[in-house]
Amino acid sequence: MRSSWLQSVGLLVVSAVGLLVGGVAWFLGASRVADFAWAAGAVPVMIVVAASILQALRRGTTGVDVVALLAMGGALGLGQYLAGAIIALMYSSGGALEGYARARAGRELSALLGRAPKVATRYEEGGLVQVPVEALRPGDLLFIKAGDVVPVDGLVASAEAVLDESALTGEALPVAHPRGQRVRSGPVNAGPPFELRALCSADESTYAGVVRLVRSAQASKAPFVRIADRYALLFVPFTLALAGGAWLLSGDPVRALSVLVVATPCPLILAAPVAIVSGISRAARRGVLIKDGAALETLARARTLLFDKTGTLTSGQARLTAIETQGTQEPEALLRLSASLEQASQHVIASAIVSAARERGLALCLPTGAQEQPGAGMLGEVEGHRLRLGSPAWVGGPEALTRWTRGVLRRMGYEGCSGVFVSIDGRLAGALLLADEIRPEAPRALRLLSRAGVRRTVMVSGDRAEVAETLGAALGVDAVLSERSPEEKVQAVLSERAAGVTVMVGDGINDAPALAAADVGVAMGARGSGASAEAADVVLLVDRLDRLVEAMLVARRARSIALQSVAVGMGLSLVAMGFAAVGLLGPVAGAVLQEGIDVAVILNALRALGGGGLSPAGHGLPEQTVRHLRTEHQELRPVLERVQSLADRMDALGAREQHAELVELDGLLRERLLPHEHRDDSELYPKLARMLGGEDPLGTMSRTHREIAHLGRLYHRRVVDLGEAGPDAVEQRELRRLLYGLGAILQLHFAQEEELFEAVS
Numbered sequence: 001m002r003s004s005w006l007q008s009v010g011l012l013v014v015s016a017v018g019l020l021v022g023g024v025a026w027f028l029g030a031s032r033v034a035d036f037a038w039a040a041g042a043v044p045v046m047i048v049v050a051a052s053i054l055q056a057l058r059r060g061t062t063g064v065d066v067v068a069l070l071a072m073g074g075a076l077g078l079g080q081y082l083a084g085a086i087i088a089l090m091y092s093s094g095g096a097l098e099g100y101a102r103a104r105a106g107r108e109l110s111a112l113l114g115r116a117p118k119v120a121t122r123y124e125e126g127g128l129v130q131v132p133v134e135a136l137r138p139g140d141l142l143f144i145k146a147g148d149v150v151p152v153d154g155l156v157a158s159a160e161a162v163l164d165e166s167a168l169t170g171e172a173l174p175v176a177h178p179r180g181q182r183v184r185s186g187p188v189n190a191g192p193p194f195e196l197r198a199l200c201s202a203d204e205s206t207y208a209g210v211v212r213l214v215r216s217a218q219a220s221k222a223p224f225v226r227i228a229d230r231y232a233l234l235f236v237p238f239t240l241a242l243a244g245g246a247w248l249l250s251g252d253p254v255r256a257l258s259v260l261v262v263a264t265p266c267p268l269i270l271a272a273p274v275a276i277v278s279g280i281s282r283a284a285r286r287g288v289l290i291k292d293g294a295a296l297e298t299l300a301r302a303r304t305l306l307f308d309k310t311g312t313l314t315s316g317q318a319r320l321t322a323i324e325t326q327g328t329q330e331p332e333a334l335l336r337l338s339a340s341l342e343q344a345s346q347h348v349i350a351s352a353i354v355s356a357a358r359e360r361g362l363a364l365c366l367p368t369g370a371q372e373q374p375g376a377g378m379l380g381e382v383e384g385h386r387l388r389l390g391s392p393a394w395v396g397g398p399e400a401l402t403r404w405t406r407g408v409l410r411r412m413g414y415e416g417c418s419g420v421f422v423s424i425d426g427r428l429a430g431a432l433l434l435a436d437e438i439r440p441e442a443p444r445a446l447r448l449l450s451r452a453g454v455r456r457t458v459m460v461s462g463d464r465a466e467v468a469e470t471l472g473a474a475l476g477v478d479a480v481l482s483e484r485s486p487e488e489k490v491q492a493v494l495s496e497r498a499a500g501v502t503v504m505v506g507d508g509i510n511d512a513p514a515l516a517a518a519d520v521g522v523a524m525g526a527r528g529s530g531a532s533a534e535a536a537d538v539v540l541l542v543d544r545l546d547r548l549v550e551a552m553l554v555a556r557r558a559r560s561i562a563l564q565s566v567a568v569g570m571g572l573s574l575v576a577m578g579f580a581a582v583g584l585l586g587p588v589a590g591a592v593l594q595e596g597i598d599v600a601v602i603l604n605a606l607r608a609l610g611g612g613g614l615s616p617a618g619h620g621l622p623e624q625t626v627r628h629l630r631t632e633h634q635e636l637r638p639v640l641e642r643v644q645s646l647a648d649r650m651d652a653l654g655a656r657e658q659h660a661e662l663v664e665l666d667g668l669l670r671e672r673l674l675p676h677e678h679r680d681d682s683e684l685y686p687k688l689a690r691m692l693g694g695e696d697p698l699g700t701m702s703r704t705h706r707e708i709a710h711l712g713r714l715y716h717r718r719v720v721d722l723g724e725a726g727p728d729a730v731e732q733r734e735l736r737r738l739l740y741g742l743g744a745i746l747q748l749h750f751a752q753e754e755e756l757f758e759a760v761s
Contacts, residue, residue, distance in 0.1 A: 011048060011092040015041045019085045026082075038085035039076055045088040046072050065091075067239050071260040075587060078254055083261050083591040090598060117151040117185075123195075133202040140198040144189050146346070152185050152205045154196040160374035162191025162347060174318075174348045176374070186509045190348040235570065239263040239577070246581040254587065258580035262573055262590040271565035271601035278608035279558025287542030288551040295537035299520045299552060300559035301501045305454050306493060306514070308506035309461035309468055312524055312545065313475060314436040316507070318349060320356035321417060321437065323641055324408050325430035327652050331641045334430045336362040338389055338422050340382045344370035349420065350378070352434055359634050377420070388423045395423040402428070416467030438474060441758040445546040446475055452552050455500075460484055460492050462510055489514035505548065522548060546758070558608040569601035626757050629684070632676060633750055639673050640746050647739035655726030662727070662735065666719045673746075674712050680753070681705040691760060701756075704749045711742045 018041015075084030339357030370380035377390015417435035515521025523536035
């Protein structure tokens with residue numbers, strides 16, 4: 001790639017220097033020196049063009065380069081050296097622009113490629129030595145440090161290995177492998193260091209197999225046909241026929257040369273690359289690396305999008321999604337105690353629980369006597385309470401499988417999430433549910449992709465069917481393909497390609513073959529694997545799915561401008577060809593006129609440097625304001641959880657306990673949540689409405705605020721009317737109904753607002 005760009009730059013320099021030296025010599029009266037300099041600037045370009053045409057003919061194709069070669073050759077053969085030099089400069093400029101785009105993409109991509117393991121730590125003579133992965137052999141005992149990529153397939157030789165396998169399988173949550181279990185190369189060690197007994201060499205490992213799949217998929221792609229070459233099918237025969245007819249009728253070969261000079265397809269050779277490179281530059285400013293013009297042109301015509309799930313439509317990281325409590329235990333207290341104990345664990349799930357507690361501003365304390373049982377859970381003391389965290393059997397033994405526990409396990413199965421059960425002082429107190437959440441920008445991105453011309457969206461995942469289908473239903477994709485291996489993902493892509501131009505979006509090692517097989521492969525490069533970034537044609541350097549929407553809009557604008565420039569430029573060239581054919585335009589004058597046409601279409605093509613984004617300039621809230629709004633939502637999450645939890649726990653509470661908690665929740669709603677909703681409606685929404693435009697863009701959202709306020713007032717009146725003895729059976733039923741309704745509308749409203757914040761950030 002780099003050598004091709006250097007050749008293009010070299011030709012540009014040679015032709016430019018030849019034209020300049022010839023111009024100076026002509027001005028000084030040295031016409032022979034000028035002719036020689038102009039010829040010297042054109043000949044190297046002719047040689048390269050001729051070689052390129054021969055290569056194309058061997059592949060059974062041709063293009064507009066034929067006209068350029070004939071024009072340069074005819075100009076030199078008939079002594080029109082200046083015209084030849086001008087044509088050479090125009091041709092080499094277009095090649096240099098395309099080469100620059102490819103070289104720039106290659107430089108930026110090199111920073112992303114580094115995930116593939118290059119060295120491994122091996123036991124040798126009682127010590128640890130770093131060796132190249134190529135040196136690994138079956139039977140070697142390896143030491144896999146925390147955060148390392150497993151370099152080869154092998155057997156776990158330690159008590160346990162906790163691996164992040166999302167890049168291979170699509171499973172977002174880490175997987176624990178006990179001693180003696182086989183693991184594949186590619187996952188990241190998400191737990192403490194462990195030992196691995198190698199079963200094969202690096203060339204025979206799972207990762208190497210994926211690389212071979214990538215190469216095979218890339219080889220199966222049909223060759224791309226440039227805009228210039230597509231137009232050449234009609235333009236080249238017409239030009240040759242017109243030039244030949246002018247020569248035949250006039251008997252003057254210069255007449256034919258004049259036609260060829262003004263027919264030199266510089267709008268194709270130059271304007272189209274300028275528009276395409278401008279589009280690539282525009283996309284790069286928005287954090288999207290498009291590797292070459294072929295990728296941009298193809299992306300502009302995409303109609304079908306396939307998405308991986310983990311790390312693409314979801315965040316790829318475990319997050320606390322719900323707190324289930326039993327008895328009188330409050331959700332916030334359960335989380336605080338659990339997170340305090342989990343501070344002593346290196347498990348990635350523990351990190352997610354601790355992060356959730358800190359996001360809610362909970363004060364954590366240091367545990368004592370903390371012990372971690374690999375594959376089971378944690379135990380220890382926090383503030384004088386004995387805690388156990390882990391599976392139901394570890395937390396409470398066989399008797400822990402109560403009706404409540406089975407209900408939580410069913411919910412985990414339905415929603416495709418994981419759970420950490422918690423016992424306090426020997427009594428099962430609750431469970432913390434964790435899942436790989438949908439990216440905040442994903443729903444909006446899918447809607448915008450539909451408006452941008454995408455007709456079909458398909459989710460292709462290696463994850464379990466129930467998890468993938470739940471997510472697909474939430475996002476509204478057209479089809480869900482679950483439990484797919486890398487080979488099956490390639491087959492899915494090839495099947496969709498038969499119906500039209502197809503884009504595949506992914507981030508893991510297991511996505512790389514499918515990315516290579518698609519018409520356009522898009523990698524989530526901010527956190528994705530090097531294999532996927534290398535196989536892809538487009539890399540999202542910013543970890544946001546909506547940047548793909550921008551890339552498509554930019555690509556379509558750039559391609560539209562390129563076609564517009566080509567149409568206008570070639571139209572003007574056709575008019576000039578008519579004048580040249582009847583002898584009203586000579587070769588040099590034609591070359592100068594063609595230069596004027598080139599300048600006009602290039603200026604038009606440069607419009608692709610701007611526009612094509614999702615929103616006009618200045619559209620959006622300040623980043624600090626958006627951060628503040630998100631923080632407010634995070635701080636109010638415990639109130640939402642309290643609403644749901646109290647509705648669930650009312651039957652387990654005594655009458656006076658019910659009264660106390662109902663009154664306390666009423667205070668939280670009136671002092672924290674309802675004032676927040678009122679401020680949003682009166683202060684934030686008017687600002688957003690002005691940005692979004694239209695008569696009343698946030699009318700439905702304001703209606704939700706009014707409904708929340710209405711339910712809050714009803715709840716307050718019922719709580720005020722309660723006696724000290726607490727609610728009776730009828731009052732309990734009405735209060736529970738109110739709490740469930742309020743909780744549901746708050747959850748939906750918060751989700752809508754957070755998506756709105758993504759849109760204006």
